Amino acid sequence: MAAMRARHKIRAPRRGVSNANTEDFDSIWKVLSSSLTEINTKNASTLAFEEIYRHAYKIVLMMRAPDLYEQVKQLEQDWLQNNVRTLIIDSISSSLVRAQKSTDAQDQSSERREAGEKFLTVLKDAWEDHQLGMGMVTDVLMYMDRMVASRTHPPIYVACMALFRDHILRPPVRAGSALTVMGVLESTILFMIQLERSGHIIERPLIRHCIQMLEGLYETATEEESSKLYLTEFEPAFLETSKEFYQAEGQRLLEMGDAATFCRLTTQRITEEEERCRYMLSATTEPKVLELLDEHLIRNNIDEVVNLEGTGVRRMLDHDQLEVLRNVYTLNKRVDKKKQALTNMVNKRIVEMGKEINASSILLPQAPASASSVEKGGEKKPEKEKSKEKPQNQQTVSAIRWVDDILGLKRKFDNIWENAFASDQGMQGSIGASFANFINMNSRNSEYLSLFFDENLKKGIKGKTESEVDVLLDNGITLLRYIKDKDLFETYYKKHLSRRLLMKRSVSMDAERQMISKMKLEVGNQFTQRIESMFKDMTISEDLTTSYKEHIARNGDPDQKPVDLEINVLTSTMWPMEIMASKDGTVQLPCIFPREVDTLKQSFERFYLDKHSGRKLSWQASMGTGDLRATFVRPNGKAQRYELNVSTYAMVILLLFNDVPDGEALTYDEIKSRTRIQDHDLIRNLQSLAVAPKTRVLKKDPMSKDVKPTDRFLFNHEFHSPFVKVRIGVVSGGANKVENQDQRKVTEKKMNDERNGTIEAAIVRIMKQRKTLTHSQLMTETLSQLSARFVPDVNMIKRRIESLIDREYLERVSEDPPTYGYVA
Amino acid sequence: MVESTQSEFVTIVSNDGFEFIIPRSAACVSGALRRSLDPSSKFPEGISGRCELGEFSGVVVEKICEYFCYNEKHKDQVNVPDMDIPPELCLELLMAADFLDT
Numbered sequence: 014m015a016a017m018r019a020r021h022k023i024r025a026p027r028r029g030v031s032n033a034n035t036e037d038f039d040s041i042w043k044v045l046s047s048s049l050t051e052i053n054t055k056n057a058s059t060l061a062f063e064e065i066y067r068h069a070y071k072i073v074l075m076m077r078a079p080d081l082y083e084q085v086k087q088l089e090q091d092w093l094q095n096n097v098r099t100l101i102i103d104s105i106s107s108s109l110v111r112a113q114k115s116t117d118a119q120d121q122s123s124e125r126r127e128a129g130e131k132f133l134t135v136l137k138d139a140w141e142d143h144q145l146g147m148g149m150v151t152d153v154l155m156y157m158d159r160m161v162a163s164r165t166h167p168p169i170y171v172a173c174m175a176l177f178r179d180h181i182l183r184p185p186v187r188a189g190s191a192l193t194v195m196g197v198l199e200s201t202i203l204f205m206i207q208l209e210r211s212g213h214i215i216e217r218p219l220i221r222h223c224i225q226m227l228e229g230l231y232e233t234a235t236e237e238e239s240s241k242l243y244l245t246e247f248e249p250a251f252l253e254t255s256k257e258f259y260q261a262e263g264q265r266l267l268e269m270g271d272a273a274t275f276c277r278l279t280t281q282r283i284t285e286e287e288e289r290c291r292y293m294l295s296a297t298t299e300p301k302v303l304e305l306l307d308e309h310l311i312r313n314n315i316d317e318v319v320n321l322e323g324t325g326v327r328r329m330l331d332h333d334q335l336e337v338l339r340n341v342y343t344l345n346k347r348v349d350k351k352k353q354a355l356t357n358m359v360n361k362r363i364v365e366m367g368k369e370i371n372a373s374s375i376l377l378p379q380a381p382a383s384a385s386s387v388e389k390g391g392e393k394k395p396e397k398e399k400s401k402e403k404p405q406n407q408q409t410v411s412a413i414r415w416v417d418d419i420l421g422l423k424r425k426f427d428n429i430w431e432n433a434f435a436s437d438q439g440m441q442g443s444i445g446a447s448f449a450n451f452i453n454m455n456s457r458n459s460e461y462l463s464l465f466f467d468e469n470l471k472k473g474i475k476g477k478t479e480s481e482v483d484v485l486l487d488n489g490i491t492l493l494r495y496i497k498d499k500d501l502f503e504t505y506y507k508k509h510l511s512r513r514l515l516m517k518r519s520v521s522m523d524a525e526r527q528m529i530s531k532m533k534l535e536v537g538n539q540f541t542q543r544i545e546s547m548f549k550d551m552t553i554s555e556d557l558t559t560s561y562k563e564h565i566a567r568n569g570d571p572d573q574k575p576v577d578l579e580i581n582v583l584t585s586t587m588w589p590m591e592i593m594a595s596k597d598g599t600v601q602l603p604c605i606f607p608r609e610v611d612t613l614k615q616s617f618e619r620f621y622l623d624k625h626s627g628r629k630l631s632w633q634a635s636m637g638t639g640d641l642r643a644t645f646v647r648p649n650g651k652a653q654r655y656e657l658n659v660s661t662y663a664m665v666i667l668l669l670f671n672d673v674p675d676g677e678a679l680t681y682d683e684i685k686s687r688t689r690i691q692d693h694d695l696i697r698n699l700q701s702l703a704v705a706p707k708t709r710v711l712k713k714d715p716m717s718k719d720v721k722p723t724d725r726f727l728f729n730h731e732f733h734s735p736f737v738k739v740r741i742g743v744v745s746g747g748a749n750k751v752e753n754q755d756q757r758k759v760t761e762k763k764m765n766d767e768r769n770g771t772i773e774a775a776i777v778r779i780m781k782q783r784k785t786l787t788h789s790q791l792m793t794e795t796l797s798q799l800s801a802r803f804v805p806d807v808n809m810i811k812r813r814i815e816s817l818i819d820r821e822y823l824e825r826v827s828e829d830p831p832t833y834g835y836v837a
Numbered sequence: 838m839v840e841s842t843q844s845e846f847v848t849i850v851s852n853d854g855f856e857f858i859i860p861r862s863a864a865c866v867s868g869a870l871r872r873s874l875d876p877s878s879k880f881p882e883g884i885s886g887r888c889e890l891g892e893f894s895g896v897v898v899e900k901i902c903e904y905f906c907y908n909e910k911h912k913d914q915v916n917v918p919d920m921d922i923p924p925e926l927c928l929e930l931l932m933a934a935d936f937l938d939t
Contacts, residue, residue, distance in 0.1 A: 153872075
């Protein structure tokens, strides 16, 4: 270092500035202040930055920076007070001040608007000049700022902004009045917004600038975000007016009484406010004003709008006004995550419409039923015939219509849900619940649905493509989902299915299988197990029939007239036996078959029991049919042959007449004792043979509709039919129809028995696993296990528990809380 | 240097008449120069792109400009070579740095 210093002498800097000491503070300040005034009057281009900067620098070097700071502040304050303020006060026309006081905003609005715009422009210009000028002042005084600011004083720029706030915005407009420039500014802007809300076009950029000014000014010198004048002064006022406006707006729109308009205008208001905040006010205000709007315009009114008589959601739903519904949905979603109001209304409407469907399905069958009961006494035979068929058929038709109607309704709401409710998850759930609700109000739902499937599988799907059938079945399955008592549905379905299978009424086995696999998917394996085994029985029986035919062909007595036999061997537990069993439950003696048939029957029994030992065959004559070839000798001696397809019983009856000489009659009692057919079946078969007008193979004496024990029957040689093959159905037998009251009772009773069994099984299963369980736990577990099949009655479960305790499957372990234990 | 607002280069003038033309971005290393050359301010420097430093001689201004370029070249780097500062200019350069807010 020493060496270096020796070689190069460090040149001492000339003391700061040339002849710095000769100039004193005041003279430099004089130069500087005149420069600053030039800046304020926008004449800066005549000055040299470097020069002003150097002057400020010099002053700071003299250690007079604080003085300079104060002087500059004073200078700017004087400038604002004397020049700028006068300009602005002048621009506030008296109309603005007046408007401040008058409450009637619409009055002289154009005058006020003009004055307001003028005022805003002047203020905006003043602000922009001030901002620019202060920017430049800050630039030249940078050196001073570095010395003075950050310790005790805010930067000179901030200080000057505060000057603007205090000396331009805050002072009163006129001496002695409480009205400040700020107040005028605020009310003017709010007035402009009001104008825009009522549809006028205003000068947005101008207002935007004024808002920016408020955003650039702070309450405090530290300039925290939250102390912006915009936030402290303007925004609250804006929100307040908005609140008032939207309260009034909500009232006004409601009074218009049109929900669609309400929603449209409200949606429009929302976009307007969003835009206003984006382009005119501040982005931070957007959520606040929208919240206000939601609160006052939507939340307070949505219930009323939804429920508006005549134009509310109800009408929209009825007329599928998707667009409007979508509006309602979006609005409701804004204020309520769950969309309560809308959901409630939709649910209410669904249930209402569902009830209508329910009611019409009940009403319809009742009307003709009562009509037919009146007619029953009538004498005209064809009418009687009809009226006997009619009520049943019509009930079936109405059952199917019930399902169709519901499917229609479902489609409608699915459409609405998809297109108007944005496929909302919650809505879907509640719509589903509403459907389940009213569907389960109809106690016959399972039966009706099963009938619907029956009808479609028998006739409906004829000539339809596979995909159409698929859709149809899917629709039905959707309804099945809503039905609570699925076991009841299973019962009906099995019953209807067995008729379809045995009488070969099903159009397409493929469709049947498809249906079952669909049900399996929907309700589970257990549900379709028995139905599937019914199908298995059918296939096995087919094989059996063929192998029996082969057996006969090999061993049969060639002398005997062969009678073709087609047989279905059914597993009794899988098939709904009640349709075959006797009605009153008495032991039924088997019907006496004629000789030809009897030998056949015995031969088959031998054949079958050879193959499967230990089984018992019981013959269900009521389910079968027989083909007969009958010869009718006409009075003119000609013989006419017909092939008759009749039920097994009718066949047995007709074969009796083979042994009766021509022209002789058999009485009812004779027929009964010779065949041992049950009264019920016998009457029905005789009716179809002797009373039905087109298939009168027997003559009855006396001729009347009812069959009495004393009636006599004889073979009708005058039987005539345009066809060679004649099918004689059994009166009110074969087809699947709505059950009458008695049948329903039987079904319900059976249902209950079955449920009891299922409940017990479930309880035992649970207890076996858990060993001990409290009563309430057992209840919930049982309910949850069974809910897939049906909704059991709590009392029913209690009774089952009692019964299990009686039978010593369970025991009471403790009383408080009631607890059960499993007895192994 | 008429189109100074858009121009990429600015002129720095010393008190004894030497002119140094350096990139605007380099000159903006100095807070004071940045402010004086800012086109949006209405000062003549901002409009013409020519800045006279009445305080400093050509020798000092040369070193200042050298530093501006040096600073810009090695901005945001580590392990940069030292700049050669003649000891006799040390104090004057220190004053200049203070004045120019560099």
